[in-house]
Amino acid sequence: MDAENLESNENSKKKYAKAYDKILKENLIETIKPFFKQLFQIDVENTEMEYILPALQKTLETEADFIAKIKHKNPTDDFILHVEFQTQDHLTMQLRMNFYQAFIRTLHNISIRQYVIYLGKGKSKMITFIKDKDLDFRYTIINFEDIDIDEFINSDVPEVVILGILANYKGQTSQKIVDMIVEKILKTNVSLEKKQKCIKQLEVLSKLRNLQETIKQKINKMAFVYDLKTDIRYLEGVEEGIDKGIEIGVDKGVEKTIIASVLNGYKQQMDISIIANILNITEEKVIEIINQQTKK
Numbered sequence: 001m002d003a004e005n006l007e008s009n010e011n012s013k014k015k016y017a018k019a020y021d022k023i024l025k026e027n028l029i030e031t032i033k034p035f036f037k038q039l040f041q042i043d044v045e046n047t048e049m050e051y052i053l054p055a056l057q058k059t060l061e062t063e064a065d066f067i068a069k070i071k072h073k074n075p076t077d078d079f080i081l082h083v084e085f086q087t088q089d090h091l092t093m094q095l096r097m098n099f100y101q102a103f104i105r106t107l108h109n110i111s112i113r114q115y116v117i118y119l120g121k122g123k124s125k126m127i128t129f130i131k132d133k134d135l136d137f138r139y140t141i142i143n144f145e146d147i148d149i150d151e152f153i154n155s156d157v158p159e160v161v162i163l164g165i166l167a168n169y170k171g172q173t174s175q176k177i178v179d180m181i182v183e184k185i186l187k188t189n190v191s192l193e194k195k196q197k198c199i200k201q202l203e204v205l206s207k208l209r210n211l212q213e214t215i216k217q218k219i220n221k222m223a224f225v226y227d228l229k230t231d232i233r234y235l236e237g238v239e240e241g242i243d244k245g246i247e248i249g250v251d252k253g254v255e256k257t258i259i260a261s262v263l264n265g266y267k268q269q270m271d272i273s274i275i276a277n278i279l280n281i282t283e284e285k286v287i288e289i290i291n292q293q294t295k296k
Contacts, residue, residue, distance in 0.1 A: 040115065046072070079113055083116075156189070262289045
């Protein structure tokens, strides 16, 4: 590989690393909560969590991903939970985690539990300890691919559901997993805008499992291309409503968008139930639109 291609490849890795980091930090609270008991052995029902801003960047070049104080009824049981996410093995992660611990302990001076959640493929090979004459330090690695896919698919939180793309598929094909995740996102009781956002985040995360093309093919078969805020038919309806001084135009714009979206999904041979979930309308309404429009 020549220098130019090597530089391009490195820039691409940095771009996606930033994208992964952005998704994790945007969804951090929602994605961490379901795993407290399973991964960190924290009794969430009898403890209180106080988030601590990861302000280590004032001293360090890097910023901690997640730090929180776990409070108990008995204050002597309190401790700091520190979690880092890694998409690739870090050759000196043990040194980095030890440095974090020293800094956190200086600020809070209580017990610290440290975890690295490895999002890469397979098992991490990072060293998890430092053993010297006067130092015995260790942290815990959790390989995300060891977690059962059902932990995510069974969630009603779309930010949690999308993490299933990184979990243990339990022998199922990647195509089946993609279908399950996308369809579950569409069934969650959230806005269309949030569903769209999670689908886009899923596409970014899928690169960690080399499934971007599979995700893109799935997206191309869906009616997500229709955005009520930018669709030309909706905008025409708004303008019409403004001209008349009434809201009928807006209603017509939305109606035209829904009809166009239903027909687009129908042409792509999407299931009636999926079209209905995407557009937040009933299956009966989808069938009615298809019957009306195809008879014209």
